[in-house]
Amino acid sequence: xxxxxxxxxxxxxxxxxxxxxxxxxxxxxxxxxxxxxxxxxxxxxxxxxxxxxxxxxxxxxxxxxxxxxxxxxxxxxxxxxxxxxxxxxxxxxxxxxxxxxxxxxxxxxxxxxxxxxxxxxxxxxxxxxxxxxxxxxxxxxxxxxxxxxxxxxxxxxxxxxxxxxxxxxxxxxxxxxxxxxxxxxxxxxxxxxxxxxxxxxxxxxxxxxxxxxxxxxxxxxxxxxxxxxxxxxxxxxxxxxxxxxxxxxxxxxxxxxxxxxxxxxxxxxxxxxxxxxxxxxxxxxxxxxxxxxxxxxxxx
Amino acid sequence: xxxxxxxxxxxxxxxxxxxxxxxxxxxxxxxxxxxxxxxxxxxxxxxxxxxxxxxxxxxxxxxxxxxxxxxxxxxxxxxxxxxxxxxxxxxxxxxxxxxxxxxxxxxxxxxxxxxxxxxxxxxxxxxxxxxxxxxxxxxxxxxxxxxxxxxxxxxxxxxxxxxxxxxxxxxxxxxxxxxxxxxxxxxxxxxxxxxxxxxxxxxxxxxxxxxxxxxxxxx
Numbered sequence: 001x002x003x004x005x006x007x008x009x010x011x012x013x014x015x016x017x018x019x020x021x022x023x024x025x026x027x028x029x030x031x032x033x034x035x036x037x038x039x040x041x042x043x044x045x046x047x048x049x050x051x052x053x054x055x056x057x058x059x060x061x062x063x064x065x066x067x068x069x070x071x072x073x074x075x076x077x078x079x080x081x082x083x084x085x086x087x088x089x090x091x092x093x094x095x096x097x098x099x100x101x102x103x104x105x106x107x108x109x110x111x112x113x114x115x116x117x118x119x120x121x122x123x124x125x126x127x128x129x130x131x132x133x134x135x136x137x138x139x140x141x142x143x144x145x146x147x148x149x150x151x152x153x154x155x156x157x158x159x160x161x162x163x164x165x166x167x168x169x170x171x172x173x174x175x176x177x178x179x180x181x182x183x184x185x186x187x188x189x190x191x192x193x194x195x196x197x198x199x200x201x202x203x204x205x206x207x208x209x210x211x212x213x214x215x216x217x218x219x220x221x222x223x224x225x226x227x228x229x230x231x232x233x234x235x236x237x238x239x240x241x242x243x244x245x246x247x248x249x250x251x252x253x254x255x256x257x258x259x260x261x262x263x264x265x266x267x268x269x270x271x272x273x274x275x276x277x278x279x280x281x282x283x284x285x286x287x288x289x290x291x292x293x294x295x296x297x298x299x300x
Numbered sequence: 301x302x303x304x305x306x307x308x309x310x311x312x313x314x315x316x317x318x319x320x321x322x323x324x325x326x327x328x329x330x331x332x333x334x335x336x337x338x339x340x341x342x343x344x345x346x347x348x349x350x351x352x353x354x355x356x357x358x359x360x361x362x363x364x365x366x367x368x369x370x371x372x373x374x375x376x377x378x379x380x381x382x383x384x385x386x387x388x389x390x391x392x393x394x395x396x397x398x399x400x401x402x403x404x405x406x407x408x409x410x411x412x413x414x415x416x417x418x419x420x421x422x423x424x425x426x427x428x429x430x431x432x433x434x435x436x437x438x439x440x441x442x443x444x445x446x447x448x449x450x451x452x453x454x455x456x457x458x459x460x461x462x463x464x465x466x467x468x469x470x471x472x473x474x475x476x477x478x479x480x481x482x483x484x485x486x487x488x489x490x491x492x493x494x495x496x497x498x499x500x501x502x503x504x505x506x507x508x509x510x511x512x513x514x515x516x517x518x519x
Contacts, residue, residue, distance in 0.1 A: 071500040112466055165410050166468030166490070203467035221467070222491035223500065231376040231492060 044084075044094060044117060046077040049124035056129060059243040064227050072223055073120040080113035094118050095208060102209045115204040119169060122206075123219050128246035135247040139254060146196040153198070154241055157218075160200040161237045167221040168202040173212040174254060176261035194261060213257035215250045346393065348386040351379050352419055360427035364508040366497045374422070377492055381414035417470055417486055424485050426514035436515035459506040462489045474518055484518040 049055075049069060054062035080097075084090045089097050089110060098118055101111035134140060140150060147153035153172075161170035175195045196215070199207055207214050218240050225236035354374055359367035388407035395401045426432035435451055436444065448454040454473060462471040468490040472483040487509060494505035 067499050075500070168467070223495060226491060226495040227499075230372055230496075231380070 043090075044077055044080050044114075046074050047121050047124075049127075051129055056127060056131075056244060059239050060127070061228050064224075067227065068219075068224060069120070069124070073117070076113045076116040076120065080110055080117055083110040083113060098206070098208055112204045115206055115209075118208070119204065119206050119217065119219070122214060123169075123217050125249050126216050126218070126246055127240070127244040128248065131244040131246050132242045133247065136251045139247065139251055142196050142254075153196075156198045158234070158237050158241065160198050161218050161220050162234050164200040164202065164220050166202065168200060169206065170200045170218050170220060171198065171207050171212075171214050172216040172250070173197050173199055173207045173214050174257040174261075175212050176257065176264070189265075194258075213253070213260065215253045215257065216245065346389055348389055349382050349415060351375075351382055352422065354422050356425075356427050356430065360429075361425055361432070361512045364512045365425070365494075369494065369496050372496070373418075373488075373493060378415070378418040381411045381418065385411035385415055417483070417488070420483055421486055421488055423517045424487075424514055425509075425512050426516070428512065430514075431516055432512035432514055433510060434515060436519055438519060440515065440519040455510055458487065459503065459510075462487055462506045463503050465489050485513070485515075 049065070053065035053069065056065075084097065089100065092100065094114060094117060097110065097114045101108040101114055103111070134150065135143065143150055143153045147156060157170060157172060164170055173196070175197050176193075197212070199210075199212070201207065206217075218237065220233065220237075225233060229236040229239075351374070354370070357367075358370040358374070361370060384407060388404050388411060392401055392404045392408070395404070435441070441451065444451055444454050448457065458471055458473045461473075465471065470483070470486045470488055470490075472486040474484040475481040476484060487506070489502060489506075494502060498505040
């Protein structure tokens with residue numbers, strides 16, 4: 001199989017995520033044979049990994065890829081396309097489909113397929129031939145800041161991957177939450193609030209639904225390692241960290257995550273200014289509600 | 301499908317299929333969990349367990365389930381549940397404070413549940429020469445016909461539910477009546493149960509496992 005050209009992973013994640021989307025999910029499959037609006041039919045792609053299927057041998061076998069990419073990932077794509085064709089999900093980019101069908105935890109049927117398509121693409125790109133080693137200085141600095149040391153991060157990541165019970169994923173994410181809740185705005189926002197965090201998730205769940213920016217993932221569904229490692233999940237995880245992980249991808253994703261966080265901050269600033277009007281820029285003077293002439297006080 | 305991802309059913313360490321049948325004509329549940337008589341009884345009366353032996357050889361369920369899978373499944377996966385359960389138990393009994401005990405609860409539940417489920421599972425299977433695959437008769441058959449319409453309908457429903465389980469879990473169509481639902485028949489649909497032989501084609505595994513299901517136990 002010819003190697004696909006590696007394309008840098010871009011976040012097409014739109015800032016409309018913050019708005020509340022009302023999704024009217026209807027199973028239109030039976031009624032819609034006509035072309036939908038712009039006649040786009042379900043077009044989620046089954047993207048190949050950015051390397052050939054045997055490129056990660058002997059750490060991850062070609063046979064594993066033939067099943068994992070060739071069957072599991074392909075099935076998620078095909079089933080998703082079947083589910084969304086003719087519905088309003090059909091016109092949306094994949095990340096938006098995931099968020100819409102996550103539905104605040106009350107999962108709609110296409111969620112599993114949509115999230116798993118995204119997860120697997122992200123996973124292939126989290127690995128590379130000749131992977132492993134150390135991250136870039138920038139990533140390393142953040143890891144040291146948030147985990148204490150690179151070794152501490154690796155230990156925590158491996159533990160998360162090993163203890164995810166049953167099927168799921170372990171992640172390194174960039175958490176850009178600014179501690180803003182409702183009208184209680186973080187008075188002293190700083191870069192320090194933005195953390196690198198390790199999380200684990202079950203089945204198809206991914207950190208996009210928590211509004212985190214994923215940087216790295218490992219698939220710990222049994223199908224990901226069973227042919228090569230059988231029950232020895234810890235060996236698989238160690239091999240992943242030592243021989244497969246693509247720190248290049250992590251660096252690219254970190255840049256994108258930071259850019260996205262900055263963009264969001266700018267938008268929120270703009271929105272706040274619009275709401276408050278120009279007064280926010282000057283010292284707020286007490287506004288006279290009533291004219292000084294008409295004094296309604298009882299004092300004579 | 302009530303098995304929601306992201307809200308994994310924590311019962312018995314795995315997601316239980318939605319087909320729960322309370323069998324009216326049920327007989328007493330046999331306690332399957334092998335106790336280790338040599339283990340010292342702890343002060344709270346909680347004891348450790350050891351791996352129960354299979355009532356058949358690893359290769360006896362072929363070609364439905366390969367010997368390789370049976371061996372790994374029994375000696376590695378089931379054993380790991382028992383080992384981790386025993387470890388958690390030791391830790392709980394040595395715990396000095398409540399938070400530690402609470403934190404260990406999930407280890408007990410997941411590993412204990414895994415141990416119970418697998419112990420029952422081994423007896424749910426039998427080699428063909430020992431009656432594996434023979435359809436049930438008598439009160440159980442009557443109950444199945446009553447609740448599912450027909451034996452074939454039960455099989456179909458279970459296979460469909462098993463295929464629909466997202467991620468890791470079990471399909472337990474037959475459980476005992478009473479306060480605690482103990483599976484009489486459970487099919488493991490964790491990927492480790494079939495992957496080396498069937499890879500991603502879980503439906504084929506489900507189709508074939510019926511040839512070695514031991515209905516006599518469930519009766």
